Amino acid sequence: MPHTRPMRADELDLFVEASSESRHPREIKQYIESMFAAGSMRPEWCFVIEGEDRPIGRVALWTLPGMSEPLDLVLLDLRWEEPDHPTTGTRLLRRVLEEARDLGAREVGYVLDAPPMWPQWQYYPKERAGMLVRAGFIVERETIRFEWRSGNAPPSVPERLVFRSLEEVGKAAFVDAVVRVSEDTLDREIRNEREERGPEKAGREFFEMESKLEHDPSWWRLAYTPEGDLVGLIMASKNPTSPVIGYIGVVPEHRGRGYADDLLATGTDILRSAGAEQVRADTDIHNAPMALAFRRAGYTEFATRREYGVDLPSNEGRPVTGSA
Numbered sequence: 001m002p003h004t005r006p007m008r009a010d011e012l013d014l015f016v017e018a019s020s021e022s023r024h025p026r027e028i029k030q031y032i033e034s035m036f037a038a039g040s041m042r043p044e045w046c047f048v049i050e051g052e053d054r055p056i057g058r059v060a061l062w063t064l065p066g067m068s069e070p071l072d073l074v075l076l077d078l079r080w081e082e083p084d085h086p087t088t089g090t091r092l093l094r095r096v097l098e099e100a101r102d103l104g105a106r107e108v109g110y111v112l113d114a115p116p117m118w119p120q121w122q123y124y125p126k127e128r129a130g131m132l133v134r135a136g137f138i139v140e141r142e143t144i145r146f147e148w149r150s151g152n153a154p155p156s157v158p159e160r161l162v163f164r165s166l167e168e169v170g171k172a173a174f175v176d177a178v179v180r181v182s183e184d185t186l187d188r189e190i191r192n193e194r195e196e197r198g199p200e201k202a203g204r205e206f207f208e209m210e211s212k213l214e215h216d217p218s219w220w221r222l223a224y225t226p227e228g229d230l231v232g233l234i235m236a237s238k239n240p241t242s243p244v245i246g247y248i249g250v251v252p253e254h255r256g257r258g259y260a261d262d263l264l265a266t267g268t269d270i271l272r273s274a275g276a277e278q279v280r281a282d283t284d285i286h287n288a289p290m291a292l293a294f295r296r297a298g299y300t301e302f303a304t305r306r307e308y309g310v311d312l313p314s315n316e317g318r319p320v321t322g323s324a
């Protein structure tokens with residue numbers, strides 16, 4: 001019977017090759033090593049499932065640097081062409097989700113990007129989606145992924161707003177601005193969090209989560225009119241793989257005046273000045289004003305992403321992934 005176990009520290013090659021996706025072993029290995037170095041992955045968080053005579057699948061737990069509990073599954077792969085891959089996948093996910101729960105996770109995510117690309121090369125999207133749904137995952141958000149590259153002209157920074165950094169305004173004012181700009185958002189995940197937890201708690205938790213991303217406090221700014229009216233905010237950061245526009249928002253009373261462009265140009269400029277040669281950003285497929293702002297600023301769409309999530313109930317002894 002197939003057996004799931006964490007890899008040993010010297011088994012990285014075995015982990016990399018434990019699936020039918022063997023086209024990019026060098027890049028996958030480099031990615032894993034960079035995640036180990038960043039503190040987003042650990043050898044004991046990399047799992048293989050072994051059949052009678054060889055590994056038949058793998059998956060790893062991933063988190064943001066500095067966090068002790070896992071947030072996401074990455075590098076999930078099976079021998080997809082083999083007919084019993086659904087059973088293998090269910091078995092693997094069940095064990096690894098239990099492991100994540102024991103490590104303190106209350107929910108775990110998985111992002112499915114199309115087309116297949118570095119660093120996960122997610123071929124067999126239908127089979128993956130089926131496997132996730134069988135394990136109890138639901139789609140929480142679908143996004144368009146945008147990227148600006150240094151070859152593209154950077155958006156010019158208009159001068160109608162006055163910016164003040166997180167250091168200048170303090171955390172309480174910044175969190176309050178997050179709450180205000182998130183009102184009536186077209187982003188499904190932020191809207192759901194506001195409904196479930198209430199706007200203030202959702203805003204605070206959003207701020208804390210974004211704080212885990214590498215950033216200089218001067219990269220997070222509130223924007224005001226010259227008269228001192230709050231217009232919005234920009235949060236520019238670096239995640240473990242790329243500089244990112246973490247969040248942009250305009251307070252409801254100032255929407256429809258193109259301020260998203262000013263904020264995005266400022267965020268892109270902040271990251272460029274810090275040496276970024278590319279900047280990435282995701283926006284909900286329903287957030288048309290935001291997607292238009294990215295396109296106007298010279299960002300190009302490079303992928304679509306489906307964000308899956310599963311809750312991990314904490315009650316002892318309860319299977320988290322249903323029956324095999």
Ligand SMILES: CC(C)(COP(=O)(O)OP(=O)(O)OC[C@H]1O[C@@H](n2cnc3c(N)ncnc32)[C@H](O)[C@@H]1OP(=O)(O)O)[C@@H](O)C(=O)NCCC(=O)NCCS
Nearest residue numbers: 181184185186248249250255256257258259260283289290
């Ligand atoms: C997305 C956002 C930054 C756009 O800012 P903006 O400066 O209003 O953008 P624009 O001025 O280009 O607006 C374009 C149009 O979209 C409309 N629009 C903007 N936000 C809207 C919203 N949340 N709901 C409905 N319509 C909206 C504007 O009224 C405007 O309509 P008009 O052309 O008929 O006047 C702003 O809506 C916002 O802060 N939303 C909440 C936070 C958010 O979703 N951030 C992005 C997460 S990645």
